[in-house]
Amino acid sequence: MSGRIPKQFIDDLLVRVDIVDLIDSHVPLRKAGTNYVARCPFHAEKTPSFSVSRTRQMYHCFGCGVSGNAISFLMDYSHLGFVEAVEDLAAFVGVEAPREEQGGGSPVSAREDVSRLYAVMEQVAAYYAEQLRGAEGVKAMDYLKARQLTGEVVREFGLGYAPNGWDGLLGRFDRQSLIDAGMLVVRDDGKVYDRFRGRLMFPIRDKRKRVIGFGGRVLDDALPKYLNSPETVVFSKSKELYGLCELLQKNSRPGRILVVEGYMDVIALAQCGVENAVATLGTATSKTHIDLLFRFASELVFCFDGDSAGRQAAWKATEAALPALKDGRQIRIMLLPGGHDPDSLIRTEGQAEFRSRINGALVLSDYFFESLSAQLDLTTIEGRAQLMAAAKPQLEKIPAGFFRDMMWRRLGEMASSRLVDVPENKATLRSVIGGVAGKAAQKRPSLVRRVLALLIQYPWLQSVAVRRDLSLEGLQYAGQELLNDVLRKVALEKPENGAILLESYRGSSYERAVTALAGMELNVPEGGEEAEFAGALTQLRRQVRQEKLSELLAKDGREGLTLEEKQVLRALLKESM
Template sequence: MAPFIAQEKISEIQRSINIIDIVSDYIALKQAGKNHLGLCPFHHEKTPSFTVNEEKQIYKCFGCGEGGTIFNFLMKQESLTFPEAVNVLAEKANIRIDIIGKKEKHQGPNILFKANEHATRLFVDMLLKTKEGKRPRDYISSRSINDNSIRKFKLGYSPNRWDSILNLSKRWGIETELLEKAGLIIRKQDKCYDRFRNRLMFPIFDSQNRPVGFGARALDNSLPKYLNSPETPIFSKSKTLYGINLAKEPMRKNRKVLLMEGYTDVIIAHQHGIDWSIAVLGTALTREHVRMLKRYCDKAILVFDADTAGQKSSEKNLDVFIEEDFDVNIVLLPEGYDPYDYIVKNGKQKFLEQVEKAYDFFSFKTKLSEKKWDMSSISGRTSAIDDILSTVIKIPDILKRDLTIKRVAEEMFIDELLIRNRLNTLNGSTKFNGIKRRQTEAKQSQDQIAGKLNKTKSADYQVEMSILCLMINRNDLIEKVETEIGFDSFRNNEILSIAKNISEIYSNKGKVILSDIFPMLDSPEMSREMVDTISKQESLEGCLISGNADTGEKMLKECIQYIRKKKNRKSQEQAKKKMSDLYRSQGNKQEVDQILAGFHKKSITFHSFKKSG
């Protein structure tokens, strides 16, 4: 039995949660009139085309065509089913829902979060409440991590046993296959055992403070020394940042973020009051990471190890920030220090002084280039400039790129025209063809998406959808639809069902709003179509919202004319067929004359519609 949620509950949830609050957890929104704008999370773009309408509680991307309600957004963003999205939002709104036909194994991501929550509590208890936890407690103490930090980050210990999680799973009410799906156990040749054993555990939370996975440090000679949860439906290293759940509000307040490499770097930073610190999870920084950061702040400060590998990592990460047009600085700590070591030895103030001295991307690239190339030689200096220009070429903002070119020319003591010529030469070279190809492919991909979405549906569908949206936007036109069109004119069954429901709601309540309708939609495609039509109506005829009666009535009149023409055309075709059948069967002359008279009358009506149209 498929899960079923009462429409009344869905409407209650939608009324209780503002779509702006949910979308803002994923992208940065800026108010623009009555709407909010941001970069679409569903396709790559540099100019915001993603619009959220707070009044109607819908979103629409005019770049890729995605659109819908708060439920559609969460389904698309988190890869959830509709019942799962409803359940997540119900928890946020503190609304109890009863799902008919629900089973644990159909709960999707929620049951995986639940499994990780149980595991987190187990690991915390093992660390703080058992004799086995003494060794990891001693290790934590030796690392200058205090009790407050242990509780804040929910550090734990996985016991040195093969079946701790397995033995408790029945008590938790979680099946073995779900533990495996969550990455907590490993199955080999039909035998299962715990993934994490005798390790210091670092739970990893998403931005909504849900445990998505674990980082684990070996406390013996086991390899690897550090072990992460595998990729799961709720955990992806390329989309997750350690400490984001704790740092997001300080990031919003400070409008900046400190980005580090290690768990203990972040923990010790927070412990010293630098609570706008987070870390990557042993992987290169991704576009998804940068876009996540954009939700909360305007500037990133990379603080990586002072060694060569750390600097190379910084340089590699730099390009992602540049391409995403996100302000970034780089801190180069003194030789032999990582962020943890520097804070423990020198304290908060000295560390923040290092942060204040952070290099901007140009200065950082220059410093690295000077180390890589012999700046005293012509070839070395040329290579260094090319190295810097390889990043300059990726700056999407034309003004920023132009100002940076001027700076390169000034600081390298080279004529600006020569630098620009060199950039143009590099822009056409094989070395940089990859950049241009990616930019071209991204544009082509976006155009293809838009093209597919713009392929017209049948004219009947478009007209019926327009009528439906007019009924929602202009309740005063509902009775006119009922009397002058009639529900028997609708050919699309889903639109027909919604139109009838609109009529019924209006009859009972005297008012119909958009949130009353979306729970009735059977598919995300229908939601997108409705949002698309409403957005087009509003953008072309803003007076719909302001209540300009002439505009809405003109739209409806055009729809009515289309439907009447369609009906008359169909009647003519039916009359022609009937006459043809009668002639073939040698029917009586009186019946033929009647059909001819009716056909003539319909023909006059049809041509009168053509003239009025």
């Protein structure tokens, strides 16, 4: 869909929505003082540590540290992108998200076009499901019975049948909508015919449960065996995964996701009790797929046939996974015994044995080095050199972090070479330093952090600084750049609450810091925000001025001051008297 959602609409939406009502519709809340609490939906806990503030229109979990506003909650809880979350939030309060016009197109008509495609795809899915139960669907139904699928799982995944005629859809639905949705093929002479004919149909749904495309399987020996919808405005097979919608409906935080190769594998596994499987849509597993899945689970298991094609697919998935392997993420590779796919194997061995295979699957690091070294003689210099030549370009793809460091070290150990140096890892150093600094901050709260947290959570306090002339201009201190930016942004945009200010930092270099400060516990009694802020800011001014005074006095005694520094010193001495 073209056009951006106007910022003013997003700000107005965050004023209009009540975050307590929104979150309560997903996670039941109970009153606790001035806030509302629940057990956190983002991590497992026994006692409630998830707090929602109606005053600030923000939430924070004191257990896992997650914070945000109404948009952030929908993105994390419902696994939505930013635009999808804004649209859902707009629907929650009964309005439609507008779009800014770009390049002369009508944003209204663009929305209507997309809505029209979703509507026709839903209607087509219902039509195919109806045909499966009719006289023409007997052959497809017999195939499903032969695959031992129950009526319950057939309905859950919305399976259907596309009749063998050339115009089964054309006489029932709007012609142009079917063309735009990829359901009709347009010939050179302008005539059209049904893309799917005589096939078992698998509706492909997005995370919002909307039908966006189809996969069709032949019921004889015709080719191609599987046929997918073409790329459309609402469907891109390189960005979608079959079965993800159904998985998330049962478990929004599965922890582990199994990636298999076929639609029928996903369905058969679900029927046998393994309900955390998804499949790519006839494409190789990509980094886009992997990043998408890591939004819902910290561990992925790639399941491939054990034949040559399966091993090649496993290696391609490994290559795609390396750039996505940040600390805290894990991938395993599970190769099946010869002659089996997941469907046949789980029916042969049973669920317990199949799960045991998943648990015993090779972690990606082991699979990576075993695959590269399998045909090499590491007792020779030549073999070790070949290993280094093959591994180094792949390891360079891994993001900075502890996992990357350990992979480089393992390469050095296997190659018995001191030539393998762990590349400088600034991110790791920052995380270590940040952790130490974070612990120090917990012991000795920073005045700057408190001033910032108060200002971010209660933006109207910016007027207090102006009214009481509590300026920090001309002074230098840690956190100065961020505090100045927040003060400037509040003065310019005048956000009505902290949720709107938080939203204005989405995607910026300050987003992480601002989000953390938005969730910082202040323990300020209601109505005492102004006094607390004025007191903290006054203390900060005094502290910064005293530090500057001490610095100048020390320098004066050591080497003397410039004319400008002497003027600053006199001003500070005058103020301290």
